[in-house]
Amino acid sequence: MRLRTLGQLSVEGMTFRREKVLLLLAYLCIEGPQARRRLAELFWPDAANPMNSLAQHLVHLRSLPGALIEDGTRVASGMVCDACTLRAAIREGRHADAVAEYDGAYLDGLTVPLGPDLEEWLYETREALARETRGALIVLATQAAAHGHATQAADLAARALTVGGAPPADELELPKLWHLLSLTGHPLAAQVEREARDLGLTLHAAPVPPATPFVGREAPLRILTHLAPGHVAWITGHAGMGKTALIEALARSGGWSVLHGQDSAPFATLDPLTRQRPSAAGAVSSVLRDPRLRVALDVWEATDGASRQLIEDTARERRGAALVITSRLHPAFDVDVHLQLDVLTPDDLRDHPGLYERTEGHPTLVAAALRGQPLDVRQGARVRALPAPVRDTYLMLALQDAPDLRATRRATGMGADAFALTLSHLTQEGLTAEGGHVYAAAAARDLLEQVPVHAKLLHLKLARALSGPAAWPHYEAARDLWEDSDEDGAAVAAGLRAADLLKRGYPGRAAELLDAFADRTDLAVQHAWALLGVGRYAEALARLEGLGSQEQQTVGAAVARATALVRLGRADEAVQLASRVSGSGPEAARAASVLAGAAFLRGEWEDARRHSQVAADVWQVHGNREARLTELAFVAKAKVRLGGAPAETFRDVLEESRGVPSVRGTALVNYAQVLIDIGQADLADPVMVEALTELDRAGDQLGLAATQINLGVRRHLQGRLGEAAQHYRLAVVTLQGTGNIRHLGLALSNLSEIDGDLSAFEDSLSLLVGAGQHDLVALIRRNTTLGDGDPLRALPS
Template sequence: MGNAWRIEVMGVPSLIRPDGAAQPLERRTAALLTYLAVEGPTPRSRLAQLFWPDSAEAVARNNLVQALRRLDKLAGTRLVDRSHDLTLSSDVQVDLVETLRGQPVPETGLIRLEGLELDNAPDFMQWLLATREQAHRAREQASRQAIDDALAAGDIAAALMLVQQLLELDPLSEYAHRTLMQLHLLDGDRAAALQVYQRYKDLLARELGEAPPHSIERLVGDEGGSAAADPVRIPLAVLRPPRLVGREETWRRMEEAWEAGKTIYLVGAAGTGKTRLAQDFARSKGAALYLRGQPGEQHVPFAGAVRNARARLAAAPHVRLPEWVIQELARVMPEFQRGRGSAPPPLLDEQDRLNFFQAHLEMVRLTSPGFVATITDDVHYYDQATMELGVFFLSQGSALGGHGEVPRHIITYRPDELTAAAKVMVDRHVDAGSAVRISVTPLAVSDVTDLLVALAVPDAEALADALWNSTGGNAQFLLEAVRHMYETGQFSADAALDYAQGSISNVIQQRLGKLSPIAIQAARAAAVLQNDISIERVSEVLQLPLPSVMAAWEELEQAQVMLGERFSHDLVQESVRMSLPTTARRILHRAAARMLVLQGAPAGVIAQHWLEAGDMLQAAKWLEQAGEEAAATLRLQEAEELYREAGKAYASAQEGQGAFKVWRRTIIDNY
């Protein structure tokens, strides 16, 4: 037997075969294997009594034998050694054991082990409760070590993220609150540290009737006179405010829709806070899968579907897709074509199209367990093919599982940027009673006051009216105005007026202007790439050494222009892109197109870069190829439009023969 067998019980109990295929385990069998993994060699009599306490000894032993035989049949080999006491093979790994040994795991919520609970085995349940608590302690210790390692490396951002995860595990943890306060003080954000202290003080008083320990109170007092905020350093709280404000009624309506099992559409202009609201609401329900639309993909059929499929598979690495699903996905996902010889044949009729859709549906079904919600953010960036596939998913809810098994959907979009066809789809979904559309409106003046107080802005109440007038209550504009105040050190009505007289684009440009030239170049290259941003790609586009770009990226993150390998907000990305001089924009798009060709990007994406670069001949060739790819997936309307655009590009490049070729292809495909 190989060494690749694995048993996973932290989620849905599964047996992972050496080839990666996952098979569900019976509840009692999973519990038996987990017990052997944790406790080691165990006499048969002990196991029989533990798992079948209500049966006579002979019957219980026979049940044990039958359970092991079913396991042998499922695995095709013996995973339990029966030479003397029963022992789990040393070649089998169990995720719970790894957690007990202090190995890092991706889960951040409570360790529930619900898939192991047995109704009629009280002694085993007592053991399970104790083991669950032991696992929690082990994971907390592993989290502490990871935090200490991040601090030793000087990575405050990583340490902050790890501390927040630890607080989700243990909201009363003194260590987590003390460390979080220290991190904020190290970051120069005394206001955030004081907020953590006050929340912890209130929590202890409410839950335990106690006051914070002297060590934490001394921490606040010791830093009182020396932690003056650096006016240039923007507090991390401005990047993600500690709490939502002004969304109580919206939250109530979301709760009603959730209880009714309806899809939730959050609709609002850019910067109103749809994403934060969706994420916080979903987090209040449990684990959520986050899928994000990306600028620049609207004209590439199934671009959004491909991105979502990759995100789903990355979030569920244990899932092994059936061969027929892989064959269908290979039509749009090149990674599934490798080693398969020729490309998959094109879709020829509606039955082919249905098979293609059902393969995506099966992939969604297999990757959904463990998530209570799916957030689909910024669907106004989705291509029409992905939108239609999404409607198919929503119409096939029963195929994904029963009530409580299918993740609920929270979908966000900007109403003025959604296509007419997509609007019709949403309207039909809402009119059918299966979904609710909730508008996310700008904040009221009182809400602005609450937000400024939460961000510890000096004279918050006095500034609220001026900032509301200058931003219209748009949450993102408010945060940009507060960043501007921190940068200038001016917290006054005049500063709010200065912001109003400028624009968000001008404010962002002022922030960029304070950075190094290479950081500005990196931001511009990232804005041009739009949906394919990575530090490595930016390095290739700029033809600069990777270490230099990495240093520039740190500058951009500190200035809250970038958040990881994406912009801190779409509005920031749009502002950077629109501010590019024409010549610089064309040069960067040309470099991006060449780089993406080498990386095998979709033809439609490459074509858009050539169009922006002003190279009509190259754009025409790639538009034509994009049309062929669309036709191969029965997206005939998109194919016709791409051929038409290719013809225009050929004509603009004075390539009459090419224009005639795609025009003729359009006629043939339509008849």
């Protein structure tokens, strides 16, 4: 149950018409526990037996659940009351909730006769609650004004001025209300101005609302708004972190005198606080000692020395005006509040989707974005004003996703001292964070696009200074400016980048990168592995066979050639090469995997199991968990061919590969295939669906495509041709950008069979022939007659 006292007097959810009983309940709710005799004398001062009257009313209160709590000579109420809820919300800073409770004057429309003391209590409580509601509305209005929402602020101020049951606004409220109403020229502003001037109050012009709303900084703004008289708040932050914007927001909330640091003459900064230029410190000092004054000073370091000294002296006394000071430096003296501004957080910008991602929360860029101004234009003016070495350092940092400070210093040609000072300068200017991270680097890169030749030169300097795969993107961007001496460095960087791509499972991107270096023998083996990864087996073999006889004899080239041969179905040649590899290094593991592949092609399951196990053991020695688990999946596949139960055989590798989605996905595909091969196809479907989830999580495009093809084959064989076609088409889409012609041709040929399109079928086979997939073409022609035959599965590699 809930007692309603604002604008009415009733109990929610029931009809209770005893007005005096409810009045007694309202009194207990808002005043707390009371002595029985005190209540009797207050409510029935003229009754012959006040205690008896009270007792009769308490009988009625007992009929309302939770309304009455009795403790000997004292009584209280346990019922929820809207007026109490309002006051609790104000105490907790929930001003919007408090305002929502106020439906009208307290106990408005009460008709029962009241004694003089009770009547006085009623009017005092009514005015107090109305005034508290007005205060809550003024707080909400100042917050709206601070954030640049002038219309909302004026509307709230108008509501505050006209709160039912409230007394006229006083000398503290009138200037605030006038300030808020003046933001939009509200009609009530003139009325408030007349009332204020009749009281002799001085009204200051309201700041012009900003063109864009002020976002974020709610917590600092709340702290500053409630700064006590005599207290000092110091706001620190690098350039562009929003110190001035916070001061302007504070000014819009009303009641603050905003000063801007200037050093033209003694006391020039504090001069606006007095009616005439002061000739001595005492003239300003008396103003600063006024506890009603609230002063915000922007830029301490630009303030004249006399004003600074006087502010320090006043601050030490901790009496007088509330002071807020902004500075790039830490406090020059003891303060009560120290706020350090940094970039805004995603939560600060939650009402503006996508804004944090564009700006990284940099306040200057946030303001520009809210104005619709291109970020490169906003940053461009600041960057162009930097000295050339500092500007180039900033741009080189922006060109790197994760700035390498050591390499950047080498690229700039600076010594350690000069570079450290440059970084400090960029941080102080708010252009970079500590550690060299550039805020919203994309905007800086957009700026560089306007000077493409200079951008390429900076890329080249970085490429020469960086090491490892990180150098390649910069070499690539600066290709037009390469000198002869850059060719070898670029090739090394490309090779390292390709190795990184292969390790992370992007053979298509690695192949595309190394296609541009097809004339370099030092990249041939790596290029071949990338080509193998995308199914361009014939090209990989041709790349290796283009090497000189001496290069072909290296272990790395021999193993890569053997892998290409086994993928092309030339098992005997592959075995001949792989059998020559000895030792216990990574190449030995790859050679064992080739021997296992050849055994699978021949149907020699025990040999396949044995060689895959050898490969797995070698990879374990080298700590390559993913490669080991991949081989163990093939061990399990061979064991099933030898008569093992699929679920039991694959259990360990599937369990161990949890958390390694690329390996687990491949293992699941193999598991599904053996289930199909031994006639348990119905059990394979959920396994392949799980494989799709794992491979998608891993970003394994080839694995995803192969699984989609195999699911298509299942539906194809079941006669569910529409679903089969959908899986084949998904495979085709997934294969885009991978360069894997083998899988693409397989999907297209199976799809064309469903469509009955002979021309498309032949085009698919021509595509495969052009890629050197002669074995696959022969298999398709042998096993598939258009419209009559079985579609072919994609085999995991």
